[in-house]
Amino acid sequence: MEVTIMDPISHVVVNSAFYSAVSQDSISLDNPTFLATTIGSLIPDGDGILQIFGDIPYLKHHRGASHSILGAIILSALTALPLSLLFSYNYLSLFGFTLLGVGSHLFLDWCNSYGIKLLWPISPKMYSCNLLILIEPILILLSITSILGFSYDYFFLAWGSIAFMGVYLISRYLSRINFGNYLFSYFQDKNINKMVVLPASKSFFHWDFIVETDYIVYVGQAPIFRRAVRIKEKLSKRIEEEIENSLINKALNSKIGKLFQEFTPHYLVKHHKTSDNKHLITFIDLRYHIGERFLHHATVKCHNQGMIEEELFQPYHPNRKVYME
Structure with a gap:
C-alpha cells in the first residue's frame, strides 16, 4: 500500500456517514445526491493519473491542486454538471453534495502526516494536523454504526456515533499533545531545536516522533498508552568543512x-x-x-x-x- 494515499474505503464510508447526517435521502447509487457525494469523496485522488508520467510528477503534484480549496470548488462544479444533466436534477444541490464529499476527503487527508496543499496556488505549503493513520478502523466502525442508525431510524445511535467521531479526533489530538510534552521532558537535556509528533505509518497504537537538536536528529516511536520511547535512528547533523x-x-x-x-x-x-x-x-x-x-x-x-x-x-x-x- 502506498504510504501517501488514505484508503478509498475510509473516504467513502466516513463521507457516507456525513451524507446520512445532512440528508434524508437513501444511500443508493441510483440516488443522484449520494452518487455525487461518493464521487466527490474519491475524485481528489484522481491526481494518481500522474503516475503515468513517472514518480517525480506524481510526488510533486499529489495532494496539490486537487486537494486545495480552489481545487475542491472546481472539481465539485465539474462533477455536478454531468450528473445534473444525466439525472435531470438541480445543479446547485448536486454541487453542494459533491463539495461535501470532496470536503470530507480533504479533511481526512489533512488529518494524517502527509498533508495537503490547502492554499494552492497561493502557497505550496503542505498543511497537516498529524492525527490519523492511513487506515482508521475506529472512524470506519463509527461511520458504519452511524449509517445503520440513520437507515433504521435509530437516531440516538446515529448521532451518538457522529459525536464519538468528534470525541475520537479530540482524544487523538490531546494524546499527541500529551506525548509531545513527555518527549520534551525526555529530551530536555538535549537542547531541542524542533520536535514533531506524527501518527505511526501503520500502527494504530503508536506515535512516531522526530526530535532535532543542534547536532543530532532522533527518529523513534512510542506506544500511545505507556511511556517507552524507542529511538530507531540517531542521525548526525554535523558539517565539518x-x-x-x-x-x-x-x-x-x-x-x-x-x-x-x-x-x-x-x-x-x-x-x-x-x-x-x-x-x-x-x-x-x-x-x-x-x-x-x-x-x-x-x-x-x-x-x-x-x-x-x-x-x-x-x-x-x-x-x-x-x-x-
Missing part, C-alpha cells in the same frame, strides 16, 4: 533539492565523499521510517569543484532511482 557546507547549499538550490523541500517539511541533508573523489549530497524524508529504513530519498552528485553531475529521486526505496532531466 566549509566546502561541505557549500556543496550542501548548492544541492539545496538544485532542481531535486527544491523539489524535496516542497515534498516534505521534515528532512535531513547528509554529505558523503566517494572513493573517486565525488560528493554525494543525500536528502532523507524523516516522516516515514519503514522497517529499518526511511521511505523517500534524493541524491545530488557533485564534482570536487562543486559542479552538479547527477540529480535523482529515490521514492519508496533507496535503490529505486528516478533521474532529473
